[in-house]
Amino acid sequence: MERVLGLAPDPGSARAARALARPRQWSALGSNDSLVWGRCQGSAREPYQVTVDLNEPAFRCTCPSRKFPCKHGLALLLMWAAGDGTVADLDAAADFARAWARDRAERSARQEARAATGPPDAEAQARRVAERESLMTAGLDEFERWLFDLVRQGLAGVRRQPPGFWDTAAARLVDAQVPGLAERVRAMGSAVHVRPDWAPYLLAQLGRWYLAVRAWRRRAGLSPATMGDLRAVLGWSRRRDEVFAGERRRDRWWVVGLSQEEDERLLSQRTWLYGEDTGEVAVLLDFAAAGGALRVPHVLGSVLDVELALYPGSPPRRALLADEPVVTTGAGYPAPTTVLGAFDVAAGWQAENPWLSRIPMTLGAVTVVSGGSGGSGGSGGGDGAVLVDVDGTALPLASDTDVWPLLALSGGHPVDLFGEWYDGHLHPCSVAADDRLVSV
Template sequence: MGERWSAEQVAALAPDASSAAAGRTLGSPSTWSGLGACTGTAEHPAAVWGLCRGSGKNPYQTVVDVSGPAYRCSCPSRKFPCKHALGLLLLWSAGSVPDADGPADFAAEWLRGRVERAAKAQEPVDRAAGPVDAEAAARRAERREDRVRGGLVELGRWLEDQVRGGLAGAERAGYAPFEQAAARLVDAQAPGLAAWVRALPGVVASGPGWPARLLEEYALMHLLVRAHENLDALPAPLAATVRRRVGYPVSRESVLAGPAVRDRWTVLGLRDDADDRLVSRRVWLRGSRTGQDALVLSFAGPGAVLDASLVPGTSVEADVHLYPDAAPLRA
């Protein structure tokens, strides 16, 4: 079956404190029947399952794909993982789930479906969509670069105006000048720089010594503008860093086409951040042999569930593809 997770690792999966507490309550063998766990095969992933007695006539059918992890439960909860999945995993972590040759019938169908869907996801894109128009793509990229170039020229002038007018003016002006400059950068398709400019009022409001910190931010932005002007002359890794800070998109396909770092990756920790429209998750990894650090970013819109496959404290042997950068980190 492989290495069991610790109770702390299971608790880290809980979507909130109330779910964690309810999961601990259900982590008792007396509420379960039909428990089992099996290793992964070509037909199904490694999994743990069980039937949890509830208030209704029929027990809840709970299955966890521990290689994902992914969860399925017949309960009506909209939380992932639900309290039943957490309780089941706590039983498994305590060694209270017996090993089995294969999954129970109620678990097998869902597990096989996951294998089939994963296989289909690896298939090439339907050729009926037609070949990519390389010339059209090149023209679009050229138009974007022209817009970005113009936006950065305008940003350079704006930075000069801010310094020439004196830093004290930033405190009096409030958010409006920064928001206007950021909006122009969005129009120029430079979202990375736009987000940076939008964060500058926070520097102004950061307390004593803010003028020096604001001047440092202006200097770094000016350096980025000048680096972009000489993008073609920069070493490829440094050019990739400049493009990333400006906000050029990098396709997942191009990253996966690059070399992979094979290692045993330990999940060091994770952090979730939320705004009105998006929830992001940052997961930090470290390779035990290479010492390489990696940051895995995932995003979810309203009502969607974040990827929970990387559990703090666990480790996995895997290939990691890093985004191009002078100091590669994002995976």
Template sequence: MEDTEARWTADQVLALAPDAASRTAGARLAAPAPWSGTGAAGTAVWGLCAGSGSRPYQTVVDLSGPAFACSCPSRKFPCKHALGLLLLWAAGDGGPVAAGAAEPEWAEQWTAARHRKAEAAAAAVPGPGAAPGGQEAAKKRAERRAVRVEGGAVELEQRLTDLLRSGLAGSDRAGYQQWDEIAARMVDAQAPGLAARVRELSTVAGSGGDWPSRMLEETGLLHLLARGFLGRQRLPAPLAETVRTRIGFTVDSAELLAGPLVRGQWLVLAQYDTADERLTTRRIWLYDGASGRFALVLSFGAAGRAPELALRVGTVLDAELAFHPAAVPLRAVLGTRYGMGLPEEVPPGTAVGPALDSYGTALADDPWLDAWPVLLTDVVPLPGQDRWHVADSADAAVPLLGADHWRLAAISGGRPVTLFAEAGPTGLRPLAGWTRASPIPIAL
């Protein structure tokens, strides 16, 4: 790699500080004592800065931006570590940051992502006489976001490595602060999917039962998602789309509805809302009996407000759907509706064993699935000492999530019923049951 560009002055470095406190803190770190593994090559400057934890903070700067990355929890850009590192580098060749050093892997991953973004931006520049349009601008925004997400994924990998090295056993005593900080960093990196999974991970610690095993499993899935995004160019196209979706990238509905479309007689199986402090999400499950295909339509509303789209459970829509590209296409956008009616019969389902087999097959293609739709035929709800179950005629049983399933028991009346449910890693969430042609919603 070629030599680093001309050194900056200390005033030029301090002019980058977001506030006076950062300038003061950065100046205090402009000393060799807390630093190790420093170096500079090309447009990159890097180093490890000792902090309050057992692991030093990994700090890297791309001088061509300039752009900054640091594994510290600060949300200031640049942080005090980046300012201190640049001040050390600005001291000259005789200082602790020597030019021509070999770039470590953690720094190289980040700078390589930066360079790919610059190359893509250069390739996207319109030729002579070409007018830059909305599509070109959107493409450039997407490329900038992808680079930010890559930086967030690299940082998340570092955080997970630190977590595993220190052991999971003490996570229940660490509190929520560390998880909130990591989630905030993922939000800054424009990776809301990673942020949401980090928040979910924070609820596992000390949640009872064998929580360390569950936490290890969730940590592994989070690691897999971050690594999947960093290596998405090598993934099959459907899996790469799945990774992008799980990270938080979206596809415009109008683009999906441009085709291809799937027309069918879609039975509305279930509809329910979930809410947090920012958003209300409505999940609507549809099923086309002729093809045996499920679809999940999502609708959103502001916090405290119901989403606009509402479909009555038990009706049949003659409609077109456009499915999001994915390794396991489930989520869809509702297109043209040609009519609505009522079902003539109970849809055919499967026994417990085949339903769980289908869930396992789906997980092999998309390990981050949070719910898989299953239709079970002739199952009976059974209360147990700790959990309810549903069992089929072959005595195969699967546990139900939640503690109160008396509504399902009332629908059954002790007789076999057809049940629609969402399958998850710890059991089924029952959503609708049939004794006649129309499904009866089951309160969550």
């Protein structure tokens, strides 16, 4: 049971799973050698379809929860682990469970088939790279002209532009196989209308976009790290086999923070790691289709004894797990610092990678100070709330931060906290409380 609850993303999910682990809320419960499945009646009209692959474990649930695993998957696994006959031992899986398992097996087979074909033809691969570079160059040349026109006409007029102004520019970048930059351009269409600081924000982003265009033209002289940063901002991804063939780093990696985002198409999670011996910071990215399940073999507060395969780029670097981790339990954060100490590190990272948008920060002994307004309608929003360190330096919290859990966990006393700094505010991810890390 404790192993199952150890998979919970936070204590609230564990408590909710215990409450749900009762047969009266479930139907079509069953299991075989590799799968556990069932339907759980929730707030939706139709019961949620829940499946667990026991081999990893991996989870799938049709509920809208952004947590992984969700409370339904944990509850199903708890009932199976109890072994009291609640979950029937069946030969044939339910249709939805069988379909999910089949899709996973087919994906795995395709990956193995690709690996078995051997290395790609070098000449053909070089030709494809040259063709893509030519297409990207033409697209970025056109984008540069678009930037010049925008600046020449003046930034004050961009708020009068229709949404198609940004969408068309983004679509052209997508056609030129520059999807990363396209996503930033598309997002600006709403940012100029909703941000009170839209003008300086737009000007800063235009500078970064133009820098990416200029850097692309000089790519032959860039260092491997800078080229890695440039490819990331442009959206030219690397194959996993390329990453595994590159630089590696073994350490005891502390899982210090998890951050999830979801839109109508994609669920993503950043898992921030801190190397106990190397002092390096790395991030694992997990993706799944909206409504799908992430493959997350790590838990907040755990320590992974594992080798990482590092993507080319400047720190903090993206990474992949290069082997199966040995998981132990940690307590707290390995290297908390003051606000000014965190900004010293951030300034070094930003100098190496001007396109870095999210900066991880581990702050020690900070006090949560509410903004006093309690957010819109007393909902506990973070508008005006700050963190104050032992030197009296304050750091603003993001306006969408729910301050009350932070205040409850800290009790008004200094606590260690991890978060992501972007757009001029800190977005908390976890806090150290009672000798463990709690997701916030």
